[in-house]
Amino acid sequence: MEKTSSQENSYIFDTESAIEMARLIDQARFMNREIGGALMGLPELAAGTHVLDLGCGPGGWVLDVAFDRPDITITGIDISEIMIAYARARTRTQKLSNTIFEVMDITKPLDFPDNSFDMVNARLLTGVLKRETWSSLIAECTRILRPGGFLCLFEGNEIGVSMSPAYEELSGYILQATWRVGYGFSPHGRNWAMSAALPYLLRQGGYQDIHLNSYITDYSAQTPAWIDYYRNNEKIFLQIKPLLIAFNLLTSEAFDQLYQRALIEMNSSEFTCVAQAIRAWGYVSKTA
Template sequence: MSRKRYVGNSYLLDQESVMEMGRLIDLDVLVTKHMGGHFPPDIDLTKIHDILDIACGPGGWASEVAFAYPDKHIVGIDISQAMLEYAVAQARVQQLPNVEFRYMNAVSSLQFPNASFDLVNARFMISFMWKEAWPDTIKECMRVLRPGGIVRITDTDQICSSSSSVALEEMSAIIARAFFCTGRSLNEHEQCTHPGLISRLYGFLQRAGCAKIREQAHILNYSTGCPAHLRFARNLEIVLLALQPFLREAGVATQQQLDELYQQVLIDLRKDDFYGIMYFMSVYGEKAAEL
C-alpha cells in the first residue's frame, strides 16, 4: 500500500466535538494520576514560573497546575475553539487568574518571543503530528524556553493499547497502517504495528539542543477489576468509533470490517477475564545556557 500525505487539519478526531471534549477531560485525569502528578519528581519547581501547555485541549492539566500552584503562570494553546471556550469558562468559574488560553497551531511557529517560558509541556501530540513536523516542533519548544528551562513530551506508540482482545489488537494494527499511509508514522515499513515515536523522542530532544535528558515510563492498567477499567474502556470505545472516518479514508479497512471489530471490542472489554495495559512515556530535558 502506497504512502499518501493528507493536507489540511491534521487531527485524527473532530476536535470541536462535545464527545471528544468529554473524553479528553476524563483522560487527562487518568493520565495525570498514572504519571504520579503534574511534574516529574526531580524538577526544581522553585525555578519554574512561566509554563506553556501545547495542545491543551479543554485545559485540564493547565487549570489543575494553576490551581495547585497559584504562584505560577500557565498558558495553554490549542486550535479548537470549542476546547478553548470550555477551558476559559472553567478557569473563570474556578477563579484562576494565573492561567490563560490562546488559539494557536502547535505545528506552526509558536507566537511567543524567544525565552518566554521555564517549562514547555505537551501530551500525546501523536494525535495530530505529521512525521516531518516533529523536529521543527521540538525546536520551537526549545526556542521559547529560557536557558535552564525544561521541555517535557509525553506520548505513546500504543494507539489502542496491549490487551487480551484479539479484536483490539487488530484495530491497533489497522490504525498503525493508517498512520503509515497518511504520513504520520515514523517507521519506514507498513508492516510495523506502531508509529515508532517513543524510541525517537530522546534523539529529537538531543538534536534540538536538550541536555540532561531523562525518560520516565508510565503504565495505565485497565484490566477488569482495576480502578481505571471502566473509565479507560469507555475512552477506548469513544476513540475507536470516532476514528472510523479517518480509517476509511486512509483505505486500510472497510466499514464492515470496522463495525465487526468494534462490536467485538465492546464485548471483550466487558469480559471478566479481560486485561489491558497502556504504556506511555515522558521524555524531558533542559535547555543549555548557551542555546
C-alpha cells in the same frame, strides 16, 4: 497570526467536536492520576515561573498545575476554539487567576517572544504532528524557552497491548492507518515508536541532561482504570472509523462488527490490557 481551519489541520480527529472534547476531558483526568500528578517527578519550579502547555485541549493538565501551584503562571494553547473556550470557563468557575488560554496553531511559528518560558510541556501529540513536523516545533520550543528551562514530552507507543483478538485486530488497523497518515516514527507501523523518538528528538534539538520516565498502566477488567480506558477507546474507535474506511482497511459493515466484538471483549471479566507511555524531558542548551 494566520489561522488554520479545523479541516486543514493535521489532527487525527475533528478539533471542534464535542465528543472529542468530552473524551479529552476524561482522558486528562485519568492521565494526571496515573502519572501521580501533573508535575510529579519534574524539576521544582520556582515561584513566578512561566509554563507553556502545547495542544492543551480542554485544559486538564494546565488547570491541575494552576490549582496546585497558584504562584506560577501557566499558558495553554490549542487550535480548537471550543476547547479553549471550555478551558477559560473552567478557569473562571475554579476561580483561578494564574492561567492564560489562547487559540494557536503549534505547527506554525509560535506567537511568543524568545525566552518567554521556564518549562514547555507537550502531551499526547502523536496524532497531531506528522513525523516531519516534530523537529520544527522543538526548535520553536528552544527559541521560546529561557536559558535553564526544560522541555517535557509525553507520548504512548501504542493504544494498549491485550490478549483479545478483536481488540488487537482493531488496534492493528488503527496503528496501520495512523502510520500511513504520517504519525509516529515506526519504520513499519506496528506501533508508534515514540519511546525511542522522544529522546531522539530532544537530542537532535540539542537538549541536555535528558531524563526518561516510563509509565505502565494496567487497564484490565476489574482494575480501577478499566472504566476510563473502556470509555476512551469507545470514542477513539468510533471517531477513527472514517480513516480506516478511507484507507480501505475495512468496510463500514466490517468495522461495525469488529467494533462490537472489541467492546464485548473489553467488557469481559477476562480482559487484560496494559499500556505503556514515556515521558522524556531535558534542559534547553542556550546561554543568557
